[in-house]
Amino acid sequence: MQKIAVALKGRSNSGKTETLLIFIRKLEDFGGISIGSGNSEPIGGGDVGVIIKLGKMRIGIETQGDPGTQLKERLEYMVEQKCHIIVCATRTFGQTVEDFYIACADYERIEIHQQYIYSSIDKNTEKLQNDVLERTIDLIKHACAITEVL
16 A cells, blocks of 8 residues: 655644544544544643544544644654555645655645635635645545455
């Protein structure tokens, strides 16, 4: 099975964490079970790192993608745990992007750019998040033939 890593890239406060938390909930709705690096409840400023087992697949998700937060080490842990898919938040450039490429060197790496989400009252917020979620899920289905391993 092909291993893929997806970087949800965006500037600070663009909604990356919120989008990935929704992604975690969707995986749980599909029957995913949190294992490994904690649970899917937000910790430390609302960010979370979790491995979800969905059928035979392990999906690692890391929402903390700020500089200086040991992103590389957390992604390396997900690689060590043999995650088939890793999805993480990064900034648009700089150390977090470099950490993603180094830690996930043995994975097919894909970038999705998070559009800026202005506020929770913005009418486009839910649509923007759903667009990102749909693209992420489609990439996973395509690259890993998710329906065959469930």
